[in-house]
Amino acid sequence: MITLTSDFGSPYPAAMKGVIRRHTDAELIDVAHDLPRGDPRAAAFWLRFVLPEFPPAVHCAVVDPGVGTDRAALVVRAGAHVVVAPDNGLAMPPARALAAEESDVEAWTVAVDEPASETFHGRDVFAPTAARVRTALDDADESTGDGRVTPSAVADALAAMDDLSPASDPVDVRFPEPSVERDGDDGAGDSTGDVVAVDGEVLAIDRFGNVITNVPGELIRGRDWIRVDGDLTPVAETFGAVDPGERLVTVGSHGYVECDVNDGRGDGAFDLRPGDSVRLVPDSVSL
Amino acid sequence: MITLTSDFGSPYPAAMKGVIRRHTDAELIDVAHDLPRGDPRAAAFWLRFVLPEFPPAVHCAVVDPGVGTDRAALVVRAGAHVVVAPDNGLAMPPARALAAEESDVEAWTVAVDEPASETFHGRDVFAPTAARVRTALDDADESTGDGRVTPSAVADALAAMDDLSPASDPVDVRFPEPSVERDGDDGAGDSTGDVVAVDGEVLAIDRFGNVITNVPGELIRGRDWIRVDGDLTPVAETFGAVDPGERLVTVGSHGYVECDVNDGRGDGAFDLRPGDSVRLVPDSVSL
Amino acid sequence: MITLTSDFGSPYPAAMKGVIRRHTDAELIDVAHDLPRGDPRAAAFWLRFVLPEFPPAVHCAVVDPGVGTDRAALVVRAGAHVVVAPDNGLAMPPARALAAEESDVEAWTVAVDEPASETFHGRDVFAPTAARVRTALDDADESTGDGRVTPSAVADALAAMDDLSPASDPVDVRFPEPSVERDGDDGAGDSTGDVVAVDGEVLAIDRFGNVITNVPGELIRGRDWIRVDGDLTPVAETFGAVDPGERLVTVGSHGYVECDVNDGRGDGAFDLRPGDSVRLVPDSVSL
Structure with a gap:
């Protein structure tokens, strides 16, 4: 399963789905595509609320006001979940909510070739990355044969991906305490x-x-x-x-x-x- | 198959999908999530129009101005279809449209444990109920092995669910005749x-x-x-x-x-x- | 796979999905249902942008200001893709984008029985046509057994459909050159x-x-x-x-x-x- 979240409206998310379908037949579930425009903090809030309802999945979330700048692309493991997102903070609050404990969150940076566009990394970077992560997990799943990938199997599968390297200091959003x-x-x-x-x-x-x-x-x-x-x-x-x-x-x-x-x-x-x-x-x- | 209908906008329906995915891999099809807010009568009109196009399915429909009050949760069989909805009238007109004859509609009340929230029974009551009904029907389907559940098999499967009891007088919406x-x-x-x-x-x-x-x-x-x-x-x-x-x-x-x-x-x-x-x-x- | 595109808003596309589900279990992916109302040219622009991201599929696209008039219903093959749409020009620009070369585009007219409605051919004409085309391609796929239908197999499968006849002069939209x-x-x-x-x-x-x-x-x-x-x-x-x-x-x-x-x-x-x-x-x- 791959969930999809963005502030793109339509029909842009369909382009992401087309790209993913070239790589994998994994089920696609839309979380939302009308999130507040260019607001990673709002996206983090909503994803922290919604994603923990799901069983382990790959979550592709693109609210990306810095598209085209040199902000990194992240793959964040949270227990047996994986969040694929721009490095602008939106991934971390849901990742903490998805993991049993904060130590079970680890972030990777994606080595990105020159993307086809400067403005649609949802299609050119994040969708293909989510598809490749999904495929890597499904392959791991097949190799263990138990139908459910464990957090450590997810960690191993990500570690084996050539284009991922540990992220030293991902951008984070911390919601204020009252x-x-x-x-x-x-x-x-x-x-x-x-x-x-x-x-x-x-x-x-x-x-x-x-x-x-x-x-x-x-x-x-x-x-x-x-x-x-x-x-x-x-x-x-x-x-x-x-x-x-x-x-x-x-x-x-x-x-x-x-x-x-x-x-x-x-x-x-x-x-x-x-x-x-x-x-x-x-x-x-x-x- | 489970169809989903609500007035929730986004991203709330995704939380319902996550909950369902913890129970079953049944296909999920959105009917609408932008129905007029808090208007069960409008929902009944649209569902009566749309649902009969579908082959037999479980239909989870939540337009629920009485959420948090003691209104009941219903499971309504209509032929081989099942509508899961709050007991506010929205389920009955589409159920009559889905059944070959009105006598082929029967309503059950769901025994609901204290839900996790007072305001999001879509996630906490109706989605898990739809998932359990779907699973019960799929099990019945498997036991008969014919790939299509008959109305009587659906009736039997619902009757065998511990948390359903016959609804004596479900709320109904009758559209006025000109x-x-x-x-x-x-x-x-x-x-x-x-x-x-x-x-x-x-x-x-x-x-x-x-x-x-x-x-x-x-x-x-x-x-x-x-x-x-x-x-x-x-x-x-x-x-x-x-x-x-x-x-x-x-x-x-x-x-x-x-x-x-x-x-x-x-x-x-x-x-x-x-x-x-x-x-x-x-x-x-x-x- | 069948992609769905329209200007219908909701819940009308769900009626199309219900109709399709009576014919085939093919995956359904929404491209957009909020395209500019009654504007085949805008639909052609967006579909030309989005559809080429997909692997070969059947694309059902209904933006149809002429619904109820005698405009024809088209099935357009573009390589191994098929676009099902009203004959108002919207199908041709995406078809050219989907085909390797313009000669690999061929249009068919659908023989349509009296539809159930004069105003909802999305449900009554285009959805069932897309479902029948999908089924014909899946049957062709099964007969060759290679999991991917070639353009010539698609062409053969369409040619074998009784209700299709070559379209002599489909309406076309050509975008102006600057x-x-x-x-x-x-x-x-x-x-x-x-x-x-x-x-x-x-x-x-x-x-x-x-x-x-x-x-x-x-x-x-x-x-x-x-x-x-x-x-x-x-x-x-x-x-x-x-x-x-x-x-x-x-x-x-x-x-x-x-x-x-x-x-x-x-x-x-x-x-x-x-x-x-x-x-x-x-x-x-x-x-």
């Missing part, structure tokens, strides 16, 4: 008291306009009301708990606090965009 | 005279802005002009019969009367939205 | 001097608003600045060479000169639309 203020905080930040306030950041906006923050859902567990940048907002498990058009705070399927509107757009209602800071203050008001 | 006035109508509505007027309803708007009504195409057969809410409009078999930007009435591939604009949007030109009533009056004007 | 003015031109146009000016045409606009012209990239090789309709614009290999929001001229992955904006839309900034003429004048200014 700053949490608790009852009884003495400045050391080690209080286990109730959460008084959280200063978080907007990680992404989804298709529905839901504002996804970096605040873990457990920090608001048991709360009924939260002030979002000062505005009192109900906390609910489901959209249907508030009337259409009304704002709510909920915990999304990724486990993070979202600022949403039932049957509307949270990004507009809360005036929040990716990268914006957002302050969440639990409120004990009872209305 | 009201037809004919020459010689005496109020009993049993006249077979010419159609004088039809009071219908807008069922859906497609991507092109075509306004799809609930009026069967045969009611306007042979007519050249129709008043749509009073406005005289030509009837044509093809868009090209009128100039770009001009309005027309035609019969769509689903067999219903559409109010369209050649190379434009019918919903804007006719000022019609889903659920609106629309009056069609054949006119014998010759221009 | 007019090139060179140093030392004496009016005969055979100068090999430096390019002084090129009068081209806009062939297409992609999802990002990039303006794709018919001017081959080699005509601007080595230039740093070009006047686009009079406005001085930097030539760059990559978007990142200019600041976000700034205009640039580059050579796209299809080999043609594009007029783009980094992190913005070229069609708006240059005020260019498909079919517009555009004058490119290399400038030796050094800023």
